[in-house]
Amino acid sequence: xxxxxxxxxxxxxxxxxxxxxxxxxxxxxxxxxxxxxxxxxxxxxxxxxxxxxxxxxxxxxxxxxxxxxxxxxxxxxxxxxxxxxxxxxxxxxxxxxxxxxxxxxxxxxxxxxxxxxxxxxxxxxxxxxxxxxxxxxxxxxxxxxxxxxxxxxxxxxxxxxxxxxxxxxxxxxxxxxxxxxxxxxxxxxxxxxxxxxxxxxxxxxxxxxxxxxxxxxxxxxxxxxxxxxxxxxxxxxxxxxxxxxxxxxxxxxxxxxxxxxxxxxxxxxxxxxxxxxxxxxxxxxxxxxxxxxxxxxxxxxxxxxxxxxxxxxxxxxxxxxxxxxxxxxxxxxxxxxxxxxxxxxxxxxxxxxxxxxxxxxxxxxxxxxxxxxxxxxxxxxxxxxxxxxxxxxxxxxxxxxxxxxxxxxxxxxxxxxxxxxxxxxxxxxxxxxxxxxxxxxxxxxxxxxxxxxxxxx
Numbered sequence: 001x002x003x004x005x006x007x008x009x010x011x012x013x014x015x016x017x018x019x020x021x022x023x024x025x026x027x028x029x030x031x032x033x034x035x036x037x038x039x040x041x042x043x044x045x046x047x048x049x050x051x052x053x054x055x056x057x058x059x060x061x062x063x064x065x066x067x068x069x070x071x072x073x074x075x076x077x078x079x080x081x082x083x084x085x086x087x088x089x090x091x092x093x094x095x096x097x098x099x100x101x102x103x104x105x106x107x108x109x110x111x112x113x114x115x116x117x118x119x120x121x122x123x124x125x126x127x128x129x130x131x132x133x134x135x136x137x138x139x140x141x142x143x144x145x146x147x148x149x150x151x152x153x154x155x156x157x158x159x160x161x162x163x164x165x166x167x168x169x170x171x172x173x174x175x176x177x178x179x180x181x182x183x184x185x186x187x188x189x190x191x192x193x194x195x196x197x198x199x200x201x202x203x204x205x206x207x208x209x210x211x212x213x214x215x216x217x218x219x220x221x222x223x224x225x226x227x228x229x230x231x232x233x234x235x236x237x238x239x240x241x242x243x244x245x246x247x248x249x250x251x252x253x254x255x256x257x258x259x260x261x262x263x264x265x266x267x268x269x270x271x272x273x274x275x276x277x278x279x280x281x282x283x284x285x286x287x288x289x290x291x292x293x294x295x296x297x298x299x300x301x302x303x304x305x306x307x308x309x310x311x312x313x314x315x316x317x318x319x320x321x322x323x324x325x326x327x328x329x330x331x332x333x334x335x336x337x338x339x340x341x342x343x344x345x346x347x348x349x350x351x352x353x354x355x356x357x358x359x360x361x362x363x364x365x366x367x368x369x370x371x372x373x374x375x376x377x378x379x380x381x382x383x384x385x386x387x388x389x390x391x392x393x394x395x396x397x398x399x400x401x402x403x404x405x406x407x408x409x410x411x412x413x414x415x416x417x418x419x420x421x422x423x424x425x426x427x428x429x430x431x432x433x434x435x436x437x438x439x440x441x442x443x444x445x446x447x448x449x450x451x452x453x454x455x456x457x
Contacts, residue, residue, distance in 0.1 A: 402434025
């Protein structure tokens with residue numbers, strides 16, 4: 001229920017702001033607005049305010065502002081000066097562009113609100129990088145703290161930008177990978193000692209690798225968690241071996257254990273010929289070091305059994321509060337809106353030319369899921385989610401596709417260059433083509449949503 005409410009709330013806000021942008025500029029230009037609708041299909045609520053009818057319709061997957069227009073019906077002589085198609089080209093273009101611009105301005109306010117409220121995020125302490133990953137080849141190890149980043153010209157004296165949290169680091173990695181440029185990390189140990197530089201050659205990655213598994217490929221997907229034993233199941237292998245909650249695992253089979261992820265991997269690898277084998281462990285318990293023998297138990301069906309010790313491994317990540325002042329939050333929100341817009345366009349371009357996977361295209365199911373998750377995490381997370389979707393809506397509508405605001409702006413560009421509007425025949429053809437493209441995009445997005453739910457993506 002909370003997911004549905006969060007999704008519907010997001011849709012209502014973003015659509016209303018988009019359409020209000022069109023409406024407000026149209027009124028300012030003297031155009032008569034006949035209807036302001038949130039949703040399509042059968043009207044479920046209506047109210048007349050002045051000369052405009054405001055309605056809510058059954059299908060809340062969009063909206064529209066219906067203006068007086070001689071191309072859509074007869075217009076009385078005394079109202080022709082108020083018809084949309086009779087306005088100067090610059091005014092018509094301003095009315096069309098106002099919707100996407102309203103979404104981008106809303107995104108700035110939403111990001112600013114999220115920054116002002118503040119959000120709890122994991123500190124940029126990394127877990128064990130996978131073998132062969134860029135981070136592992138760069139010498140990074142579990143527990144490294146990424147303090148700042150800089151671009152290709154870091155050695156030339158560019159000021160490094162502080163990293164506030166793990167999500168901040170992931171965003172910069174994604175940007176650099178998509179732009180095909182290296183990123184320099186300023187790294188220390190978890191206590192802030194021994195700072196060093198690690199240069200990640202992200203230009204080696206292709207745009208097609210910028211997907212949900214990007215961080216794993218780079219080697220910075222996992223957040224550091226110490227190899228500490230948590231709650232122990234009564235009568236399980238961990239308890240039989242003498243492990244207790246709070247034990248810090250130092251070594252397994254003579255090898256130093258760096259973090260919880262490495263410990264879990266060692267347990268899973270303990271099978272020998274389909275049977276678990278005893279593993280010598282060294283643990284720290286208070287001031288004492290203890291040597292124990294731990295024999296995991298196999299769980300699961302034939303051919304899919306997994307070795308487990310029936311104890312929680314690891315601790316929650318170290319959290320930091322990311323909060324900005326009033327002016328700083330607004331500046332950061334403007335920067336973030338610009339960066340997300342640019343990144344969205346680059347991703348769309350790479351998908352269009354086949355360099356990036358079409359699996360990155362998402363639809364309403366994924367959006368609804370993220371809406372529910374962000375709402376449960378708190379106000380700041382939900383505001384950030386709304387800002388991201390608002391940017392996406394603004395950028396999408398500016399694409400030069402018929403049926404979208406960007407397509408109408410292209411018509412106006414043609415008119416400005418040639419001195420004549422696009423013919424009715426070509427308008428009809430382009431609208432049909434635009435509808436076909438939009439249907440294909442929606443079908444692909446829905447397919448990706450279902451595939452994710454079924455674990456195929």
